[in-house]
Amino acid sequence: MRRYPKSLLSLAFLLGASAFGQTPAPAPAPAPAPSAPVFSAGPIDFSGLVDGYYSLNFNHPASKNNVQRNFDVKANQFSLNFAKLTMEHGADPVGFKFELAGGRAMDVFHATDPAGVEVYKHILQAYVSLKPAKWKGVQIDFGKFVTSAGAEVTETHLNWNYSRSLLYANGPYYHMGARLVAPMGKYWTGGVQLVNGWNNVEDNNSAKTVGLTSTFTSSKFTWANNYYVGNEKTDTVGGINVKAPGVRHFYDTVVGINQSGKASMLFNFDYGVDKNPTAGDSKFYGISILGRAIANDTFSFSPRYDWYKDKDGFITGTARTIQEFTMTGDMKLRQGFLMRLEYRRDWADVNYFDRGNGLGNAKNQSTILLGFIAFFGPKP
Numbered sequence: 162m163r164r165y166p167k168s169l170l171s172l173a174f175l176l177g178a179s180a181f182g183q184t185p186a187p188a189p190a191p192a193p194a195p196s197a198p199v200f201s202a203g204p205i206d207f208s209g210l211v212d213g214y215y216s217l218n219f220n221h222p223a224s225k226n227n228v229q230r231n232f233d234v235k236a237n238q239f240s241l242n243f244a245k246l247t248m249e250h251g252a253d254p255v256g257f258k259f260e261l262a263g264g265r266a267m268d269v270f271h272a273t274d275p276a277g278v279e280v281y282k283h284i285l286q287a288y289v290s291l292k293p294a295k296w297k298g299v300q301i302d303f304g305k306f307v308t309s310a311g312a313e314v315t316e317t318h319l320n321w322n323y324s325r326s327l328l329y330a331n332g333p334y335y336h337m338g339a340r341l342v343a344p345m346g347k348y349w350t351g352g353v354q355l356v357n358g359w360n361n362v363e364d365n366n367s368a369k370t371v372g373l374t375s376t377f378t379s380s381k382f383t384w385a386n387n388y389y390v391g392n393e394k395t396d397t398v399g400g401i402n403v404k405a406p407g408v409r410h411f412y413d414t415v416v417g418i419n420q421s422g423k424a425s426m427l428f429n430f431d432y433g434v435d436k437n438p439t440a441g442d443s444k445f446y447g448i449s450i451l452g453r454a455i456a457n458d459t460f461s462f463s464p465r466y467d468w469y470k471d472k473d474g475f476i477t478g479t480a481r482t483i484q485e486f487t488m489t490g491d492m493k494l495r496q497g498f499l500m501r502l503e504y505r506r507d508w509a510d511v512n513y514f515d516r517g518n519g520l521g522n523a524k525n526q527s528t529i530l531l532g533f534i535a536f537f538g539p540k541p
Contacts, residue, residue: 205248212534215238216237216528218528219528221237228513229514231329241263242532243317247538253292262285267283267285288304305336309352309387324505326449327484338354342374351373352374354371366392370409373388382417388413390411391408394407411432424452425453428451430447444472448467449465459492463491482509486506487506498533499535511524
C-alpha cells in the first residue's frame with residue numbers, strides 16, 4: 162500500500178505484494194496525443210521527452226515540498242520532473258518495449274519498492290510481447306509495465322493537467338509480472354494479469370494478485386474497469402515469517418465522454434479495502450472529475466476536482482479527507498513543445514500541509530506552476 166512520508170510527499174503504498182498492470186489496450190486515454198516528430202531505426206521506434214517546471218507555493222514551506230503531489234513535488238524552485246527515452250518494436254509476432262527514465266518522478270515512482278529506490282528507478286518499463294497472427298488479436302506481455310488503473314498516465318503531455326490527481330497519487334504506479342489482453346467484439350477488450358504487486362519489481366511475499374480488466378471504446382464514449390485482489394502484506398516482520406492474512410481489494414473505473422471533440426470529460430472512481438481479520442479493515446476511496454475545452458489549435462483549458470477519503474489512515478498515516486481543485490491552461494508553442502500554466506488548491510479536514518517552518522501545520526496549500534514539455538516520437 163502507499164503511505165506518503167512528508168519528505169517525498171506523495172509516494173507509493175507501503176510495500177505491496179501484488180496487483181496488476183496496464184493492458185495493451187489501456188483505459189480511456191486522458192487526452193489525444195499531441196503531434197510530434199517520429200524517429201525510427203530499422204524495426205525499432207524511438208520516442209522521448211523532457212519535462213520540467215517551476216512551482217510557487219504560497220505557504221512558502223521551509224521544507225521546499227508540495228505535500229501530496231505527483232510529480233510536481235518541489236516548491237519555490239525549478240525542477241526536472243521527468244526525462245524518458247523509449248525503444249520499442251510492435252509484436253509481429255514478437256515485440257518489446259524498453260524505457261529509460263530519470264528525474265524526481267522516478268524517485269516518487271519507486272520510493273517503496275522492496276528492491277530499494279535506486280535499483281530499478283531508471284527503468285520505467287521493460288517487457289516482451291507475443292502476438293501470433295493465429296491468436297486473433299490476443300497479446301501476452303511479460304516484464305515491468307505501468308498500471309492500467311486511473312484516468313491519468315505517467316507522461317505529462319498525455320494528460321490534461323500538469324499535476325496528477327489525488328486518485329493517481331494514491332493508486333498503483335507499476336507492476337511486475339504477466340498480462341493478457343484479448344478483443345471481445347467490436348467495442349470491448351478484456352484482460353487478465355498475474356503480477357508481484359503494487360509498485361514492487363521484487364516481491365515482499367509469496368502471494369500473487371489476479372487482476373481483471375475490461376475496456377469499452379467508441380468514438381464518443383469510453384468505459385474502463387479494473388479490479389485487483391490479492392494479499393499485499395509482507396511475509397517477514399523482524400525476521401519472523403508471519404504470512405499475515407487478509408487480502409486487498411481495489412476497484413477502479415474511468416468513464417470518458419466525447420474525448421475526440423472540442424469539449425471532453427473524464428470521471429474516475431476508486432474504492433479500496435485492505436482486509437485485516439485481527440485489526441479491522443482499512444478503507445480508502447475517492448472521485449476525480451476532469452474536463453477539457455479546446456479553444457483552437459494552440460490553446461486549451463482543463464479544470465479538475467478531486468475528493469479523496471483515507472478513512473482509516475491506511476494511505477497517508479492519519480484518517481483524513483483531502484480535496485483539490487486545479488485549472489490548467491495549455492499552449493502548444495510548436496510541434497512537440499508544450500507550455501502549461503496551472504493553479505492548484507489543496508485542502509484537508511485536518512492539518513496536513515507544510516507552511517513556513519512548520520511541517521503538517523496547515524489545512525491547505527495553493528500553488529502556481531509553469532511547466533515545459535518537449536517530446537518526440539509516436540504515441541505511447
